[in-house]
Amino acid sequence: MTNNFEIIRAGVNTTFQDQGRSNLYHIGIPFSGAMDNRNYSLANKLTGNKLNSPVIEFAYQGPHLKYTGEKINIAVTGDVVFKIIKSGTEIDGNCYESYQIESGDQINLISTNKSVYGYLAIGGGLDLKLQWNSCSINTKANIGSNDGKKLENGQKINILNINSDQSKRKTNYINSKVENIRVIKGTNFDYFSEEGKKIFFEKEFTVSKLSDRMGMRLEGSKIENIVNTNIKSEGLIKGVIQVPADGNPIIMLSDHGTVGGYPKIGIVASVDYDRLVQISPGSKVKFKEINLSDAETLFKLYEMETQNLLLQI
Amino acid sequence: MIKNISNLGDSAVYCDFGIEVNKSVNSEVIKYFKALKKENFESINNLTPSYNKLIVSYDLRKTNFKEVKKLIENLNVDETQDKNNNKIEIPVCCDDQFSLDIKRLEEKLKINRDKILKNFFSKEYFCYMTGFIAGMPFLGDLDENMRLPRLETPRVKVPKGSVALTEQFANIYTFESPGGWNILGNTPLDVFDNSKEVEPNLINPGDTVVFKQINIEEYNSYNDK
Numbered sequence: 164m165t166n167n168f169e170i171i172r173a174g175v176n177t178t179f180q181d182q183g184r185s186n187l188y189h190i191g192i193p194f195s196g197a198m199d200n201r202n203y204s205l206a207n208k209l210t211g212n213k214l215n216s217p218v219i220e221f222a223y224q225g226p227h228l229k230y231t232g233e234k235i236n237i238a239v240t241g242d243v244v245f246k247i248i249k250s251g252t253e254i255d256g257n258c259y260e261s262y263q264i265e266s267g268d269q270i271n272l273i274s275t276n277k278s279v280y281g282y283l284a285i286g287g288g289l290d291l292k293l294q295w296n297s298c299s300i301n302t303k304a305n306i307g308s309n310d311g312k313k314l315e316n317g318q319k320i321n322i323l324n325i326n327s328d329q330s331k332r333k334t335n336y337i338n339s340k341v342e343n344i345r346v347i348k349g350t351n352f353d354y355f356s357e358e359g360k361k362i363f364f365e366k367e368f369t370v371s372k373l374s375d376r377m378g379m380r381l382e383g384s385k386i387e388n389i390v391n392t393n394i395k396s397e398g399l400i401k402g403v404i405q406v407p408a409d410g411n412p413i414i415m416l417s418d419h420g421t422v423g424g425y426p427k428i429g430i431v432a433s434v435d436y437d438r439l440v441q442i443s444p445g446s447k448v449k450f451k452e453i454n455l456s457d458a459e460t461l462f463k464l465y466e467m468e469t470q471n472l473l474l475q476i
Numbered sequence: 477m478i479k480n481i482s483n484l485g486d487s488a489v490y491c492d493f494g495i496e497v498n499k500s501v502n503s504e505v506i507k508y509f510k511a512l513k514k515e516n517f518e519s520i521n522n523l524t525p526s527y528n529k530l531i532v533s534y535d536l537r538k539t540n541f542k543e544v545k546k547l548i549e550n551l552n553v554d555e556t557q558d559k560n561n562n563k564i565e566i567p568v569c570c571d572d573q574f575s576l577d578i579k580r581l582e583e584k585l586k587i588n589r590d591k592i593l594k595n596f597f598s599k600e601y602f603c604y605m606t607g608f609i610a611g612m613p614f615l616g617d618l619d620e621n622m623r624l625p626r627l628e629t630p631r632v633k634v635p636k637g638s639v640a641l642t643e644q645f646a647n648i649y650t651f652e653s654p655g656g657w658n659i660l661g662n663t664p665l666d667v668f669d670n671s672k673e674v675e676p677n678l679i680n681p682g683d684t685v686v687f688k689q690i691n692i693e694e695y696n697s698y699n700d701k
Contacts, residue, residue, distance in 0.1 A: 185521040188533070189509065190668075190677045191607035191650075194522070295673060304610055305651075306670065347485050395497055396608070398524025398531030400488045422526055422607040430485025433536050458486040459540050466537055 166232025166322040168285070170314055174272065176222040176375070177314040178300035179291055179307065182215045187295060188398065188421045192306065195299035195418050198280050198376060198440040201469050202240040205336065208476045209238035209261045210286035211326045217291055217298040217308070219283040219320075223443075225272025226283075226314065232322065236261045236286030236329045237270065242338050242441075243281040245272045260333040261286070278338065278441040286329060290321035301418045303377060334476050341438040343451035347458055349404065349427035354390040359410075362386055363428055367447040368412065374444055376418040381448065385410030388426060396424040402431035402439075416440060432458040434465045477504060481548060483541045484531060489548060491530040497644070499617070501528050502604045506682040511553045520544065525681050526605045527614075563684040566648070566663050568597075568639050569695035574662035577627070581641070581658055584624045593689065595622055596660065601646060601685045606677055611650040611668025613679040618644050630656030637662045639687070646687075648679075664690075664698035 180203065183196020197203030197220055204214050219226065225243065238261045239245055245256040248269040256262065256270075258281075264270070275281045291298045291308040298308040305311030314320075352360070368383035392408035399405075403415045405425035414431060415423075417440075431439055432453050442448055453461075477493070484490040491508065493501050502525075509525040512532065519539035524531040534544045570578070570593055581592055601615035618641060626642050631654065634640070638649040640657030647657060650668035667678045679685060690698070 186523070188522040188524040188531075189513075189606065189681065191610040191612055294670070306610070347483070350482065350484060350490055395495075395527050395529075396605075396614075397526040397529040398488075398607075400484060400522075400531065400533050402485055402487075420608055421524060422605070427484075433486050455483050455486055455541060459536070462486060462536050 165290075166235065166325060168228040168230050168320040168322075170226055170316055170318045170320070171229055171269070172227040173314045173316050173318070174221045174224045174226040176302075177226050178220050178302065179217050179289070179298045179309065180220040180300070181217045181298050183299050183417065184295045184297040191421050192295070193301060193304070193418050193421060194401065195297070195301045195307065197282065198417055199241070199282070199437045201437045201472070202280070202282050202338075204469065204473060205259065205334070205476070206238050206240040206282040206284035208473050209240070209259065209332045209334070210236045210284045211328050211332070212284055212286060214473070216284070217289050219285070219314075221272060221281050221283070222275065222279050224274050225281055227269065227271045228320075229267070229269045230264050231266050233325055234263055234265045234329065235322065235325050236263055238262070238284050238332070239272065239281060240284075241281030242276045242278040243272060244274050244276055245270065257333075259336050261331055263329050277443060279443050280440060285322065286326040288323040290323045301376075303418060332476050334472060336472060338441065339438065341435055343449050344435050344439055345432040345453040345458065345461070346404065346429040346450045347432055347453060347455060349429045351394060351426035352428055354388050354426040355406070355428060356387040356389045359387040359389075363412070364450055364452055367449050370442050370444045370446050370448060372444045376416055378416050378419060379414040379439070379442075381412045381414070383411070386412065386428065390426075392426070393424050394426055396422045399423045400430070402433070402436055403427050404429045404431065414439070432461065434458065434461040478508070478548070481545055486541065487534055487536045489532040489534070489541065489544050491532065491548065493528045493530070495528065497527040499602050502602070503682070505530050507553045508548070508551065509681060511551050512548070515551070517547060524607070526607075561682045561684065562680070563686070564679055566639070566667070566685055566687050567665055567690045567694070567698065568661040568663050568687045569690050569692060570661035571692045571695070574638070574659070576638075576659040577640075578660065581624070581660065585622060587621065592622070592660070595619060596646075597687050597689050601687075603679050603681050603683045603685060604645070605681050606679065609650060609653050610670070611677045612647055613667070613685070615646045615685050616644045618646060624658060626656035627658065630654055634659065635662065637664065639663055662695070664695050
């Protein structure tokens with residue numbers, strides 16, 4: 164029998180993700196991939212996987228899984244409350260620490276604590292059909308492994324091979340929260356009134372419940388457009404903040420449509436993207452202007468920090 | 477020619493070809509798109525051509541705005557001019573069961589069905605861009621008297637294969653999706669094949685498209701061949 168995880172409870176939005184798929188925007192296919200890249204890489208490193216291996220991404224409530232097979236390593240990253248159940252005994256799990264599990268053990272990923280996404284890496288190769296060199300599931304366009312659909316109760320996740328080195332790996336990492344999301348001015352910044360621009364950079368916005376892997380909708384004071392509430396459709400990238408006619412900003416996230424016709428007031432700096440996606444609905448966000456050269460420098464530092472974290476494991 | 481190059485955030489270059497939407501401006505966009513695609517620069521991870529803009533996304537871990545801007549400015553675009561643009565024929569059936577908005581088209585355009593179809597099928601169309609949903613081609617230009625706005629209330633589900641009109645463009649819904657375009661007919665041809673690892677799109681920016689009217693029998697037997 165193959166080594167496998169049975170999904171007892173799938174969770175809210177549980178998908179397979181990896182580094183995403185590139186060079187397909189021109190035919191309308193989004194990048195996708197793990198929302199929080201740092202936590203994605205850390206999860207893989209903790210289990211001894213290659214950094215770009217597929218993982219299980221979950222939002223809010225994660226899956227409850229039962230394992231059957233030879234001993235295997237797993238690790239959870241993010242800010243996740245989870246339990247490992249071994250022959251009837253529950254153990255509180257720690258994020259950023261690998262665990263060896265054996266046949267009959269269960270992993271219950273209960274919730275992401277004041278955050279959105281968590282990651283479960285499995286030490287080995289998952290039996291997944293890739294689409295355009297990536298397993299990443301985009302449930303809106305039905306692209307990726309599992310026929311592009313989120314995981315369901317009763318399904319099995321088959322393991323093709325198991326990492327031989329199952330030594331304990333751990334690191335100390337605390338997910339920092341961002342007070343202000345740093346933003347570079349958008350190509351249509353001047354479409355908005357002086358008052359609108361001021362609101363954008365000075366007022367707080369609330370993250371709406373309608374946020375998902377495609378976009379984060381914000382609610383707050385209306386940002387007034389004084390030029391045109393539509394532009395000719397043009398390309399988008401993740402982090403673009405569009406303001407449609409209703410005056411409420413929408414931030415494009417990893418599964419965003421490839422083109423859009425709403426004015427772009429700003430673009431989230433790459434340094435803050437991993438932390439942006441972790442802001443849960445109901446929370447407040449505030450934007451802070453940053454210039455291109457500072458954004459580039461800050462991202463370089465963030466990336467160095469990620470590499471250092473990976474090296475410590 | 478690119479009128480202005482600026483940054484779109486910290487990981488994309490925004491190439492602005494002006495505000496006009498016409499075939500000659502768009503051909504310039506596509507020239508740059510194809511030249512960059514051919515170069516296949518390792519640090520560039522996406523190209524998004526649209527009517528009059530080209531967005532070049534890059535991996536900020538490997539490069540930065542200044543370097544990618546330079547690549548674009550030093551690009552040799554003339555060599556790649558219009559060499560591999562295809563002409564594609566798309567069969568379309570306008571039977572009542574497919575032509576969901578024919579009454580609206582007749583009323584809004586004040587042209588009768590036969591004349592609408594005659595006009596639509598007699599022209600060659602140019603693919604400005606693909607996107608919104610995977611593989612959806614934006615084809616232009618419709619004649620002035622064939623132009624109308626989107627539906628006031630978009631449909632929750634537009635059937636796969638629907639051929640639809642809005643403003644100066646025709647498009648094809650590559651799979652079932654929400655949408656507000658005026659539906660004229662349906663093609664039995666798979667315009668986007670997601671089982672293909674390479675070139676899943678039948679129609680690419682810069683291609684020429686002609687529509688060929690087929691009857692319901694031809695439609696039904698199309699995929700039997």
